[in-house]
Every structure is written in C-alpha cells, then in structure tokens.
Amino acid sequence: xxxxxxxTEFNKDEAKVNWxxxxxxxxxxxxxxxxxxxxxWEHLRDVASGIKANVLSNLDNYLIEFEKNAQNNGIKVHWAxxxxxHNEIVSKILADNNAKKVVKSKSMLTEECHLNPHLEAQGxxxxxxxxxxxxxxxxxxxxxxxxxPAIHKTKEEVDELFQEHLxxxxxxxxPEYLTNEARKHLRNKFLNADAAITGVNFAIAExxxxxxxxxxxxxxxxxxxxxxxxASMGIEKIIPKEKNLGVFLRLLxxxxxxxxxxxxxxxxxxPAKGKEMHIVIVDNGRTEQLSRxxxxxxxxxxxxxxxxxxxxxxxxxxxxxYDATIPGPIGxxxxxxxxxxxxxxxxxxxxxxxxxxxxxxxxxxxxEQLYKWRQVIVKDVKQPVVKxxxxxxxxxxxxxxxxxxxxGRMARFMLKYAPRFIVYSKLNAWGKARxxxxxxxxxxxxxxxxxxxK
Amino acid sequence: MKVGLxxxxxxxQLYPQVAIATLELLEKLNVDVYYPSTQTCCGQxxxxxxxxDDSKGACQLFVENFKEYDYIVGPSGxxxxxxxxxxxxxxxxxxxxxxxxxxxELCEFITKILGKTDLGAKxxxxxxxxxxxxxxxxxxLGSCSERMDPHFSTEExxxxxxxxxxxxxxxxxxxxxxFGGTFSVFEEAISVKMGKDRIQxxxxxxxxxxxxxxxxxxxxxxxxxxxxxxxxxxxxxxEILNKSI
Numbered sequence: 001x002x003x004x005x006x007x008t009e010f011n012k013d014e015a016k017v018n019w020x021x022x023x024x025x026x027x028x029x030x031x032x033x034x035x036x037x038x039x040x041w042e043h044l045r046d047v048a049s050g051i052k053a054n055v056l057s058n059l060d061n062y063l064i065e066f067e068k069n070a071q072n073n074g075i076k077v078h079w080a081x082x083x084x085x086h087n088e089i090v091s092k093i094l095a096d097n098n099a100k101k102v103v104k105s106k107s108m109l110t111e112e113c114h115l116n117p118h119l120e121a122q123g124x125x126x127x128x129x130x131x132x133x134x135x136x137x138x139x140x141x142x143x144x145x146x147x148x149p150a151i152h153k154t155k156e157e158v159d160e161l162f163q164e165h166l167x168x169x170x171x172x173x174x175p176e177y178l179t180n181e182a183r184k185h186l187r188n189k190f191l192n193a194d195a196a197i198t199g200v201n202f203a204i205a206e207x208x209x210x211x212x213x214x215x216x217x218x219x220x221x222x223x224x225x226x227x228x229x230x231a232s233m234g235i236e237k238i239i240p241k242e243k244n245l246g247v248f249l250r251l252l253x254x255x256x257x258x259x260x261x262x263x264x265x266x267x268x269x270x271p272a273k274g275k276e277m278h279i280v281i282v283d284n285g286r287t288e289q290l291s292r293x294x295x296x297x298x299x300x301x302x303x304x305x306x307x308x309x310x311x312x313x314x315x316x317x318x319x320x321x322y323d324a325t326i327p328g329p330i331g332x333x334x335x336x337x338x339x340x341x342x343x344x345x346x347x348x349x350x351x352x353x354x355x356x357x358x359x360x361x362x363x364x365x366x367x368e369q370l371y372k373w374r375q376v377i378v379k380d381v382k383q384p385v386v387k388x389x390x391x392x393x394x395x396x397x398x399x400x401x402x403x404x405x406x407x408g409r410m411a412r413f414m415l416k417y418a419p420r421f422i423v424y425s426k427l428n429a430w431g432k433a434r435x436x437x438x439x440x441x442x443x444x445x446x447x448x449x450x451x452x453x454k
Numbered sequence: 455m456k457v458g459l460x461x462x463x464x465x466x467q468l469y470p471q472v473a474i475a476t477l478e479l480l481e482k483l484n485v486d487v488y489y490p491s492t493q494t495c496c497g498q499x500x501x502x503x504x505x506x507d508d509s510k511g512a513c514q515l516f517v518e519n520f521k522e523y524d525y526i527v528g529p530s531g532x533x534x535x536x537x538x539x540x541x542x543x544x545x546x547x548x549x550x551x552x553x554x555x556x557x558x559e560l561c562e563f564i565t566k567i568l569g570k571t572d573l574g575a576k577x578x579x580x581x582x583x584x585x586x587x588x589x590x591x592x593x594x595l596g597s598c599s600e601r602m603d604p605h606f607s608t609e610e611x612x613x614x615x616x617x618x619x620x621x622x623x624x625x626x627x628x629x630x631x632x633f634g635g636t637f638s639v640f641e642e643a644i645s646v647k648m649g650k651d652r653i654q655x656x657x658x659x660x661x662x663x664x665x666x667x668x669x670x671x672x673x674x675x676x677x678x679x680x681x682x683x684x685x686x687x688x689x690x691x692x693e694i695l696n697k698s699i
Contacts, residue, residue: 003641004640004641004642004643004644007641007643007644008642008643011643011644011647014647017647021651025626032599032600035602036602038602041602042601042602042603310600312629312630312632312648313641313644313648316644316647316648316651317644348504348637348640348641349641349644350634350637351587351630351632351633351634351635351637351645351648352502352587352588352634353587353591353630353634354587354588354591354592355587355591355598355600355629355630357591358591358598358600358601359600371501371502371540374502374503374504375501375504375506375507376504377504378503378504378505387503387636387640391499391500391503391505391508392505392508394499394500394508395497395500395505395508395509395511395512396508396511397494398463398494398495398497398500398509398511398512398515399494399510399511399512399514399515400494400511400515401492401493401494401515404463404494404495408463408466408467411467412467412468415468429638429639429640429642430638430639430642430677432642432646433642433646433677433678433681434646434649434674434677434678434680434681435676435677435680435681436677437468437469437673437676437677439468440468440469440470440471442470443466443467443468443470444461444465444466444467444470444473444474445466445491447470447473447474448473448477448489448491449491452477452489
C-alpha cells in the first residue's frame with residue numbers, strides 16, 4: 001500500500017494524530033533547546049558532514065584498517081554482502097557456541113536484515129531488551145521510529161500489552177510501574193542469555209573498537225553477562241579516529257532526544273577474558289547507494305531520528321505508514337535505493353519543506369534527494385496513467401503561451417460556472433476539505449492590458 | 455534598472471489582486487517595471503512531481519521572457535526558488551545564468567536591492583505571518599527554527615514597519631502548511647491535517663489576518679478556512695504592504 005493510503009488510515013483517529021504530533025514535536029523542541037546550548041553548533045554539523053564525506057571517499061581503506069586493528073585486539077571480524085549472509089554468519093556463531101538464548105540491544109541493522117524471524121525459525125529465543133523495542137516485539141510489530149520504536153503506542157496501550165504478556169496488574173498506564181515490571185522480566189533474560197547482539201553507532205578505524213550508545217545500559221548488560229558478543233554494523237558506521245567521537249557524540253544525543261549525551265556511550269575494544277567478540281560488517285545495498293552520486297550522502301546518516309521528529313508528515317502519518325525499516329525523511333531516500341518499486345511512493349510523502357535537512361546533524365540534503373528520487377521514479381516505475389498524462393500535457397501547455405491562455409480561460413470558466421456538484425466531485429481531492437479559489441472577473445493579463453500600456 | 459515582473463501562473467489566473475498589488479507596490483517604489491506578456495510558469499509543478507524533463511519547454515520560455523531584465527521579481531518564494539535552484543536542467547547559457555542569478559522574491563528585492571523596509575503602509579490589524587518553506591529554507595528569507603543562527607526575517611522587517619500592524623507570535627514559528635504542490639492532492643489527508651493545524655495555531659495566537667510571501671500556501675489555507683468558516687482573512691504580503699488607507 002502506498003504511503004498516502006496508510007497515512008489516510010492513520011488520520012482517521014485525529015486525537016491520536018494530535019497526540020503523536022505533539023509527542024514528537026516535544027522531542028524536536030528539546031533538541032532545539034539543547035542545540036542552542038552548544039556554541040558553534042552549525043560548525044559542528046559542518047565538521048561532522050566533512051568527516052563523513054571523507055569516510056565515504058576512503059571507505060575501503062578505513063574498513064581494512066578497522067578490520068586489522070579489531071583483529072589485533074582479538075575481535076573476530078566477518079563480512080556480509082547482504083542480509084542473508086549476515087543472518088547466516090550470526091547463526092553460525094551462535095551454533096558454534098551452542099547459544100540458544102539471545103538478548104539484543106537496539107540495532108536497526110538487524111531489523112533491516114530481519115534477523116529475529118531468521119533465528120526464531122531455528123529455535124533460538126531472541127529478546128529485544130531496549131524497552132521500546134521490547135514493546136513492539138511483544139506486540140508483533142516493527143519499530144515505527146529508529147530511536148523511539150514504540151512512539152506510536154500510548155501508555156494505556158502498553159499497559160494492556162503488558163497485562164497480556166507479562167501478567168501485570170492494570171495500572172492505567174503508569175510508566176514507572178510498567179518500566180519496573182519490564183525491567184524485572186528483562187533482568188532474567190539478561191542473566192540467562194548465551195549471547196548478546198548489539199548494533200554499532202561508531203566503529204573507529206584507528207583503534208578497531210566500537211561505540212554503542214544507549215540510554216538504558218542494555219548493550220552493556222547483555223554483552224557483559226553473555227559469553228558471546230556479536231556486534232552488527234553497516235559499512236558506513238566507520239569514523240577515522242577516536243577523537244572524532246567528540247564531534248559525533250555531542251551531535252547524536254542532542255539531535256536524537258535533546259540530551260547532552262546518551263546515558264551510556266559504551267566502548268567495546270576487545271573481548272573480555274574467556275569470552276568471544278564478533279563484529280559483522282554488512283553491505284546490504286550500501287555500496288550500490290555509494291555509487292549513486294546524487295544519493296551518496298544519505299550514507300552520512302548516524303540514525304539520530306531528528307528528521308523524523310521534525311517532519312510534519314511523519315508526525316501526522318506515523319512511522320508504519322512508510323512500510324520500511326527506516327521510516328521518515330531519511331528512510332524515504334534510503335529505501336528507494338533498495339527496492340525502487342516497493343518504495344516508490346515515499347519520496348512523494350513530503351512537501352519538500354526542507355526542515356529535515358536543517359536538523360540533520362551530518363547535513364544530509366534530504367529534501368533535495370527526495371526531489372531527485374522523484375525524477376528517477378517517474379522514469380523507472382510505472383506511473384498512474386491519469387497523473388502522468390495530466391503532467392505531460394501540462395508540460396506542453398506551459399511551454400506555449402497560446403495553449404496557456406486557452407487553458408487559463410477554460411479553468412477560470414469552469415471554476416466560475418460549473419455546478420458545485422461537478423467541481424466538488426469525488427475526482428477532486430482538493431475539494432474534499434478545501435474550497436477552491438473564488439474566480440474574479442479578470443485575470444491579471446486582462447487587467448494589465450487595459451490598465452497599463454507599455 | 456529594468457525589472458521584469460514575474461506573475462506565477464496560478465496568481466495570474468486566480469489571484470489577480472495579488473499581482474496588481476505587487477505591480478503597484480513596485481511602481482510606488484519608483485521601479486521601472488515591465489510585465490512580459492508571453493510568460494507562463496516556472497515549471498515547478500512538473501519538477502516537484504518528478505516530470506522535470508517535461509518542464510524544460512516552460513523553463514526555456516521563462517528565460518526567453520526575462521533574459522533582458524536586470525532583475526526578475528515575483529510575489530512567490532517557491533517559484534523564484536525553483537528558477538534559482540532547478541533551472542540547472544537547462545544548458546547553462548549566459549542568459550540562463552543571468553536569469554537565475556537575478557531572480558528575486560518580492561520582499562527580498564525590496565529590502566536587499568532597494569534597501570527599503572518602511573514602505574509607508576498602514577494596516578491596523580493583528581497579523582500572523584506564515585513563513586513559506588521554499589522562501590525560508592530555500593531562499594533564506596529568514597532564520598529557520600532548526601538552525602542555531604541569529605534571528606532575522608525579511609518579511610517581519612517589512613511588516614513591523616507597517617503602521618498599526620500588530621505581528622502576532624505563533625507557537626510553531628515556521629512549520630509547513632502542507633500545500634506542497636501536487637502533494638496537496640496526492641497526500642490529501644496529511645495535507646489537510648497540516649493546514650488545519652497551521653490555521654489553529656494562528657487562531658490560538660489571536661490572528662485576524664494570515665499573510666505570507668507565497669500565495670500557494672495561502673490558497674491552501676484559505677481553502678480550508680473558507681470551508682470551515684473560520685474567522686480569519688488571508689492576504690498576500692504585497693496586498694498589506696500596498697495598503698495606505
């Protein structure tokens with residue numbers, strides 16, 4: 001289903017739309033306030049964008065440097081060209097260690113690779129330990145936001161879900177009670193896990209270490225307790241040097257939630273004694289995106305979610321309306337690169353207002369890339385005949401002053417004299433909730449001819 | 455200084471009063487202004503819909519119409535933005551480059567090129583300014599709420615100089631109204647919801663008249679206001695700046 005249809009569905013409950021919009025706008029405002037506190041914020045964005053551009057231009061060298069340093073530290077490094085290979089590598093590591101119980105901390109990459117169903121099919125228990133991810137997991141849904149995965153759920157809905165799955169008492173949606181209950185439940189899972197899977201926020205070429213940012217400390221809990229730690233990362237997660245973290249950590253937390261820093265910025269440099277640490281480096285379409293000049297900068301993304309919080313469409317259509325692992329503006333420029341036909345409606349789910357590009361901490365020109373994808377899509381994906389013909393004809397009319405005059409007169413005549421039931425028919429999406437402009441006696445051309453003669 | 459007046463296609467056909475106000479305002483400011491009579495459209499509706507290639511004829515015609523002028527001035531930030539930003543699809547001849555470099559949105563032309571802010575207008579009403587996205591984030595007519603730059607606003611400067619005008623402060627300073635060209639039709643539900651929310655912000659802020667430098671956004675908002683019979687008037691900023699009762 002296209003974005004517009006899902007968005008229309010979401011908008012049937014206006015009270016919920018208002019709530020969703022306000023919840024995310026609150027995060028956007030928190031971000032503004034926190035960014036205002038940093039002298040040189042715009043400079044910091046420039047620097048971050050520059051570092052990412054450098055990384056993408058020298059990705060091969062940095063990746064090899066990273067692998068070498070990680071291996072020297074005793075980390076086992078694996079390479080996966082796609083999701084399937086990633087999942088197979090993870091399965092193999094788990095099988096080699098006879099691991100049946102896995103705790104995961106938030107990783108959009110494992111979502112992208114659909115790792116959970118893959119492991120579950122092999123009889124492995126996978127528990128998402130980030131509270132928001134845990135909520136969507138037991139609800140059998142996907143995250144609707146990359147930082148706030150359960151933002152589409154009200155606390156009352158979570159209450160009901162916990163009653164069903166954790167046997168909690170009805171609490172009227174008491175966040176403290178519900179969080180505590182989840183914590184108790186998850187603690188058991190942590191203590192009994194055979195392996196921990198985490199994502200990677202930054203992989204440092206210079207040291208071969210990785211950094212994972214969480215607010216709940218669940219990446220640490222998982223990886224410190226289990227014997228095996230598997231960290232999955234996209235190839236674009238590389239940063240050259242440890243000191244670059246000073247740029248990215250400051251930008252990431254403020255952009256994501258308005259915090260000065262995430263509660264935990266956990267550095268993993270080598271396996272603990274007697275334990276194993278694996279890093280799976282995944283391509284899954286990224287090199288192809290890298291090869292597209294117009295869309296390359298989409299790989300700058302550090303997954304802060306700020307573009308979602310600011311997007312007036314995302315806030316009013318919900319993350320699931322995008323039907324993609326990464327929703328919102330950034331998802332709308334990444335997803336078409338993976339499956340152009342499936343995601344062809346996403347670049348049109350925007351007014352091109354440009355707010356996303358302005359909040360982006362690594363300065364991805366998101367709205368410009370949306371415009372560029374549109375040009376690609378009308379050429380490569382079959383378009384609705386009516387839309388296509390109207391626009392093609394319009395192209396001819398607007399290039400020809402006589403046709404333009406004629407069309408203008410016709411349109412004005414129709415607007416003025418056609419009966420209301422024809423003008424406001426089902427075919428007129430504009431007129432469903434909006435009146436059409438009232439037509440004046442003359443257009444400006446006619447007025448000008450009479451009033452000004454130059 | 456010869457100025458070519460660019461009137462966007464929908465303004466020409468549907469909002470002649472906006473075009474007239476723009477022309478009169480420029481004349482009052484002693485600008486030598488001409489209206490090339492064979493102009494049509496900047497091609498933006500096509501480009502934004504993905505049919506940029508089909509808009510080349512319209513873009514080329516635009517250049518033909520305006521190449522002889524020192525400045526091209528139009529009462530619409532988004533059309534001007536399109537000329538400056540997206541005429542890269544044409545071969546970059548000296549004419550095309552000249553047109554792109556010298557195209558100005560009306561408010562920016564008045565403040566930056568003419569160096570004027572007080573135009574002697576009077577308008578004793580509570581006004582809410584809708585900062586259209588392409589003017590704001592595309593042409594940088596003002597600072598954007600997302601960026602940590604010092605505050606400025608071309609339109610606010612002009613409106614604050616209007617006698618009797620009270621510029622009201624909004625809760626969300628520069629959120630999109632949801633028009634977005636063909637977006638308004640193909641994403642009808644979201645477009646309408648965004649528009650309704652913008653209007654509510656103006657109502658909550660005691661606004662009597664919504665204004666802005668882009669009439670396409672205003673057309674969308676006006677359509678909603680009229681349908682819902684909300685107590686708000688909609689006027690293009692040129693109409694307010696041209697008032698001298």
